[in-house]
Amino acid sequence: MTARLLRVAEVTPLSSLITRFRFECPDGGTLPLFSGGAHVVVEMPDDGVLRRNAYSLISDPMDGSGYEIAVRRDDAGRGGSRFMHSRVAVGDTMRIGAPVNLFSLDLRARKQLLIAGGIGITPFLAQLRQLMRLQLPFELHYAARSREDAAGLKLLPDLPQVHFHISDETRQVDLDAILSCQPLGTHVYTCGPAGMIRAVETVATRLGWPKGALHSEAFLAPPPGAAFQAKLARSGKTITVGPHQSLLEALEAADVDPPWLCRGGACGQCETAVLSCKGQIHHHDHWLSDAEKASQTRIMPCVSRFQGDELILDR
Amino acid sequence: MPSTLFSPSIPSRPVYAGLVSQGSAPALMLADAEGALALADLAARDPAVMARAQLIYIPAGSDHAARLQALKPAQFHQAPSFATALPRLRKALVDAHMGTAVYLAGTEGLIGQALAEALAAGLPLDAVQCEHRGSIARRMQCVHCKGVTENVTTDPFTCSHCGLTLFVRDHYSRRLAAFQGVCVDAETPGEIPETQEIRP
Numbered sequence: 001m002t003a004r005l006l007r008v009a010e011v012t013p014l015s016s017l018i019t020r021f022r023f024e025c026p027d028g029g030t031l032p033l034f035s036g037g038a039h040v041v042v043e044m045p046d047d048g049v050l051r052r053n054a055y056s057l058i059s060d061p062m063d064g065s066g067y068e069i070a071v072r073r074d075d076a077g078r079g080g081s082r083f084m085h086s087r088v089a090v091g092d093t094m095r096i097g098a099p100v101n102l103f104s105l106d107l108r109a110r111k112q113l114l115i116a117g118g119i120g121i122t123p124f125l126a127q128l129r130q131l132m133r134l135q136l137p138f139e140l141h142y143a144a145r146s147r148e149d150a151a152g153l154k155l156l157p158d159l160p161q162v163h164f165h166i167s168d169e170t171r172q173v174d175l176d177a178i179l180s181c182q183p184l185g186t187h188v189y190t191c192g193p194a195g196m197i198r199a200v201e202t203v204a205t206r207l208g209w210p211k212g213a214l215h216s217e218a219f220l221a222p223p224p225g226a227a228f229q230a231k232l233a234r235s236g237k238t239i240t241v242g243p244h245q246s247l248l249e250a251l252e253a254a255d256v257d258p259p260w261l262c263r264g265g266a267c268g269q270c271e272t273a274v275l276s277c278k279g280q281i282h283h284h285d286h287w288l289s290d291a292e293k294a295s296q297t298r299i300m301p302c303v304s305r306f307q308g309d310e311l312i313l314d315r
Numbered sequence: 316m317p318s319t320l321f322s323p324s325i326p327s328r329p330v331y332a333g334l335v336s337q338g339s340a341p342a343l344m345l346a347d348a349e350g351a352l353a354l355a356d357l358a359a360r361d362p363a364v365m366a367r368a369q370l371i372y373i374p375a376g377s378d379h380a381a382r383l384q385a386l387k388p389a390q391f392h393q394a395p396s397f398a399t400a401l402p403r404l405r406k407a408l409v410d411a412h413m414g415t416a417v418y419l420a421g422t423e424g425l426i427g428q429a430l431a432e433a434l435a436a437g438l439p440l441d442a443v444q445c446e447h448r449g450s451i452a453r454r455m456q457c458v459h460c461k462g463v464t465e466n467v468t469t470d471p472f473t474c475s476h477c478g479l480t481l482f483v484r485d486h487y488s489r490r491l492a493a494f495q496g497v498c499v500d501a502e503t504p505g506e507i508p509e510t511q512e513i514r515p
Contacts, residue, residue, distance in 0.1 A: 110437030184411040185437020208340045208414035212439025 003043060003095040006031075009066060011090055014151035018119065019085055020058070022068045023096055030064035034099035036127030037189075037217070040067060041097035041263060044083045050252070053080035054262050056122035056191075057099060058155065060129040067096065070151060072119040078221060078244055100261045103191070103217035105130065110185030112138040113178070115200055117192020118145065121152035123217060124191065128157065139182075141165060143173045143192070175203040190216040220265045222246035223284055225305045231312045232256060233275055247301035256315050258301060265303040272313050274299050279308010318353060319447040321515045328485040331426065331447040336361035337416035342368040343407050344388070345400065345429050349449030350421025351379030357418065358386045365389070369407055371400050373425065377449075397428055404429060408436040420446045424454040424465060427492030434489065451515050456493035457481055463493055469510050471499045480507050 006023035013019050025031060034057060044051040059068035071084045088094070103123050105112055112131060114124045121142055131138045143165040144150035156162050165173045179188070179200075188209070190200040197216045204214055224244045231238050232254070241250040248270055251258055261267040265285030274281070274297050283293040285300035292298050299306075299313070318333055334357045342364060346354050351372060358365050370388040372380055373396060384391050394400035417433055419426045426445045433443050452466040462476025470483035474496065481496030488495065500506050 106439075108434070108437060180412070180414065182413040184408055184413055184415055186413050187437070187439075204413075208337055208416060210439050210442030212441040213413065 003041070003097045004031075005093045006067070006096045008088055008090050008092045008094060011088065014070060014154055015148050017148060018070055018072045018151035020068055020070045020151075021084065021088065022059075022066050023094065024066040026093065031067060032098060033064050034061045034126070035101050035104050036061050036130035037103035037105065037123045038099040038101035038126065039103075039123070039262065040069070040099055041261075042069070042080075042084070043095040043097075044080060044087075046079060046083050046087070049079075050249075051078070051080045051083060052263055053084075054264055056103075056126070058122050058125040061126050062129070062133065067099070070119070070122050070125075070155075072151075078224070080221075100267070102262055102266050103189070103215065105189070106187050106215070107134075107136070109187035109213070110137070111183055111187075112136060113182055113186050113188040114138060114140040115173070115175075115178070115188065115190045115192070115196070116140070116142045116152070117190075117196040118143070118149050119151075120190075120192030120196075120218075121150075121156075122191070124189070125152065125155055127189075132157070139163070139178075141173055141178060143167070143196070175199060176207075179204050179207050179209065187213045187215060190214075191218070194218055217266065218264075218286070220284055220286075220303050222249075222263075222303050223305070225282065226307060228306045228308075228311070230306065231310070232315045233312055234315055241305070246303065247299070247305065251301060251315060258315060260302060263302045265300055268300075270301050272299050272301055272315055273297065274311065275314055276310055276312040277306075277308070278310040279306060281306050281311075319449075319451060319515050321447075324485040327487045329423070329427070329445075329487055329489075331445040334418050334420060334444050334446045336364045337444075339363040339366040341411065341415040342418060343404075343411060343415055344368050344370040344418045344420075345373075345404060345425070346370075346383075346419070347373040347397070347421035347425040347449075348375040348377040349379075350419075350425065350446070351377065351383050353420035353446040353448045354418065355379070355382055355386060362386075371403060371407075373397060373400055373421075375422075397425055401432070404432055405436075408432060408438075417443045418446075419443060421448055422450050422452060423447060424452070424492070427454060427487075427489070431490060431492045451513060453483065453513060454493045455481065455483065455496040456488065456491055457496050459498060463491070464496070467496075468513055470513055471507060471510060472496070483513060 007026045009024040010022035039054045039056045055069035073085045074081045139161045146168045190197045239250045239254045258270045260270045268287040277296045282305045284303040365388045368388040369390040455467045457474040460477035464475040482499040484495045486495040
């Protein structure tokens with residue numbers, strides 16, 4: 001993967017849980033521009049473990065002077081967000097991958113309807129800049145549990161088409177109301193908890209929205225589970241995947257480097273053929289079809305796990 | 316007259332899956348000629364489909380208007396040609412909300428041009444239902460002069476704009492709603508293959 005060493009230029013707490021990080025070229029050069037919805041993978045050398053987490057870019061896509069991300073601290077998580085919050089300081093250099101967009105706006109739409117839950121606001125912050133520059137119609141709904149969780153409030157423009165829904169202040173999102181009055185040609189984008197994405201899909205489908213107008217992004221953290229072994233047919237190795245390690249991370253630790261882009265079950269890059277499977281693959285990705293998952297002949301090593309006697313991969 | 320089955324071809328060649336009722340959702344329906352029968356069959360399978368339907372019909376030499384009106388769509392409008400139906404179609408697309416079902420039925424020229432309007436209005440391809448009925452005449456664009464010749468039924472044919480003899484390709488432009496016609500005797504002028512009727 002093309003990653004470059006960038007300097008941490010700013011660390012700005014946005015709320016008690018969410019901090020913004022700004023990265024710039026150490027030599028003051030410009031970075032490649034991107035499009036709203038793009039993410040970067042941040043490498044974190046954490047006491048011998050190399051963590052790689054994907055974060056949506058929140059800065060202006062047309063501003064190459066730096067990249068900005070917002071990280072929500074998850075104390076129950078695998079440690080990436082804790083590392084960012086506790087170990088990263090202004091002046092550090094970190095390896096940051098090139099921007100990749102798996103959640104871009106469909107610019108053929110007549111109107112863009114953006115629905116964010118909590119930290120899911122991040123890709124929309126860059127998309128809003130793009131939409132305002134292109135002067136395209138949009139409507140944003142931002143739902144958060146509390147103002148503490150709603151760090152995006154400070155980063156959003158004060159516009160009539162930007163709506164806040166704070167649960168603590170009993171302003172719930174009424175998806176029926178939002179989705180039933182959109183002009184023909186509207187596309188809806190959802191980023192937030194899985195339940196919110198499902199709810200938007202359910203209501204939209206009931207109201208007759210076509211599938212092609214529904215977009216969503218949910219990066220999955222690799223779920224923990226019992227340790228398991230995998231045999232690698234091409235490289236002739238046997239690896240053990242730890243309880244808090246992903247199969248992809250275990251492959252990399254054994255110097256087997258499958259291609260990847262999102263490390264969260266969405267992009268499809270690390271798809272791997274399963275040559276033998278005596279047991280059950282626990283699929284967690286959004287990439288393989290239900291039929292492919294059931295056949296147990298493909299696996300997405302970034303998020304999926306295995307339980308059983310033998311797993312042989314074409315790696 | 317049943318819906319048309321086209322022979323398998325390159326991916327560019329449109330195929331028309333047939334109309335499936337979306338129930339009593341608001342609907343925008345457009346049909347020409349024998350396309351009326353596809354709407355009649357749709358309504359026979361699910362009468363509720365007409366409850367909130369705005370139906371535009373272009374008879375184009377057929378006369379199924381009375382039959383369509385008997386299905387009691389919420390609105391019925393008859394137009395003499397696609398060009399005259401277009402302002403109404405555009406207004407309907409502008410006014411409609413997401414959740415409106417779009418049904419197109421009839422010739423490829425009508426389906427293609429109405430689909431191009433729907434896509435330009437921001438609808439994704441999977442939101443528009445199409446069923447082919449009636450004439451298999453094609454709307455052809457001359458790749459040389461860019462002129463469009465309507466109702467082409469033979470291969471090769473003469474471009475109605477520049478006069479070149481054009482070979483009928485399955486290569487299709489969704490934006491232009493036209494198949495591509497390519498000069499058939501560019502390398503050996505005057506050597507023109509025998510004219511054949513276009514087949515489905």
